Amino acid sequence: MNLEKRLHSRGYRYTPQREAVFGVLKENEGKPLSPEEVHELACKRFSSLGLTTTYRSLELFCDLGLATRVHLHGDSHYYEVNTGKHHHHMVCLSCGAIEILEACLIEELKERVRDGSDFLVTEHCMSLFGYCPGCLTSRKG
Amino acid sequence: MNLEKRLHSRGYRYTPQREAVFGVLKENEGKPLSPEEVHELACKRFSSLGLTTTYRSLELFCDLGLATRVHLHGDSHYYEVNTGKHHHHMVCLSCGAIEILEACLIEELKERVRDGSDFLVTEHCMSLFGYCPGCLTSRKG
DNA sequence: TCCTTATCGACAATCATTATCATTTAATAA
DNA sequence: TTATTAAATGATAATGATTGTCGATAAGGA
Structure with missing residues (x-):
């Protein structure tokens, strides 16, 4: 469950932006967050983080199996760290x-x-x- | 399950637009349709039907219990006639x-x-x- | 038939998300 | 360590679904 290794093993780069986004997910295990919420929290770790990058990171983490998309009634998407459970x-x-x-x-x-x-x-x-x-x-x- | 009576009993008006939208839902029982799809089909019954009116009618029918919102993965909403089942x-x-x-x-x-x-x-x-x-x-x- | 007002349709506005593109930077090789 | 190169970023524009606005229309009761 090491972000750097997981990214490199699939040919992706390890960046502070991705570290910040992933850190927010990990810190909120079990709590689905919207991209907007993730962005706001992740900005405390990397202040110049763009919203676009937040969206892209979340989708990437889902593809890598590090996060999962949560489907609730709302019109927004939600994401959660993938604990395997x-x-x-x-x-x-x-x-x-x-x-x-x-x-x-x-x-x-x-x-x-x-x-x-x-x-x-x-x-x-x-x-x-x-x-x-x-x-x-x-x-x- | 009469649209005219159901509308009147709640103080709403019975209009050809609503009849057209509801007719499409009934004709597609069990098949969730997006507002766009409903609009396209309903235009065959009432050619000048506006998309906005389609959205409004679908929401109204849900409030009246005549239709139900279906939640699928997609980003669009879906609606179905409410059969009670x-x-x-x-x-x-x-x-x-x-x-x-x-x-x-x-x-x-x-x-x-x-x-x-x-x-x-x-x-x-x-x-x-x-x-x-x-x-x-x-x-x- | 006439009136009142709910409803309509065209269009503008909004919101979440995605695409574009010039700039920056991680990772590799020299 | 430095140079190189393509991946990644972030600002901004574009998109697509949905909602709000408002003058025009028409349903339904008087």
């Missing part, structure tokens, strides 16, 4: 908080698909929406 | 074909969430991606 997300419709959901029933679903169709499933995305404990509590009060 | 989608990464997936494990997932978190799940979206039977066959040949 598959998970989904629960998004609070009230405050926007995002909780990680370790449970995944994709294998069970694949079985059902196999029974009912010849479709070959290679990827999936799933998000749950509702209300986080904090918002539920403050509603009552 | 909950389902998900399988999208072919090769040709873009969309198959309906009747199976849904949301109840099982909710149970697991209840065990591990106090999050209240009210909505969810899920899409599977892979290769449809047609594309799998042509790959072999």
Whole structure:
């Protein structure tokens, strides 16, 4: 999980911009960030970082398997460092908080698909929406 | 499921534009369409239909419960007539074909969430991606 | 039929993202 | 260490989907 080696092994250059972007992802493991958010945070590590470079770095990291794209309802993309542990997300419709959901029933679903169709499933995305404990509590009060 | 009554009951007007947009959705039950696609098809029913009106009608139908928003990987929104029958989608990464997936494990997932978190799940979206039977066959040949 | 106002359509504005391109710089070889 | 070269960067323009604006139109009740 060394950025420099991972980049070089695929013929890419190791730059402070990429280091900054990747550092932000690592520091926010489990928290999906938009390119805008990543850019803002990464600028603290490399102040002249351009937004374009942020977009490009995030896509590159996904191609290298270092990050994953997270698909939520919103119109923006989200990214997360790839820990190798598959998970989904629960998004609070009230405050926007995002909780990680370790449970995944994709294998069970694949079985059902196999029974009912010849479709070959290679990827999936799933998000749950509702209300986080904090918002539920403050509603009552 | 009568558009005119449904609109009037909520204080909205029944217009040929809305009739055209809704007609397209009904005619394509089970097939998620982008606003662009809906517009193109609906223009055959009402030639001067504006794209803006198409967008507005689709959102209105969702609010009225006549249509549902479908969330796929893509950057565009998709809409489908609401038949009341909950389902998900399988999208072919090769040709873009969309198959309906009747199976849904949301109840099982909710149970697991209840065990591990106090999050209240009210909505969810899920899409599977892979290769449809047609594309799998042509790959072999 | 007439009025009121919701709705419409054309167009401008916005927002996220991508393409362009001149400049900078990482990495390699001398 | 320095020179070289192509990859990478960042400013800016372009794009594409969606939303806002506003004068014109027409649905539906009086």
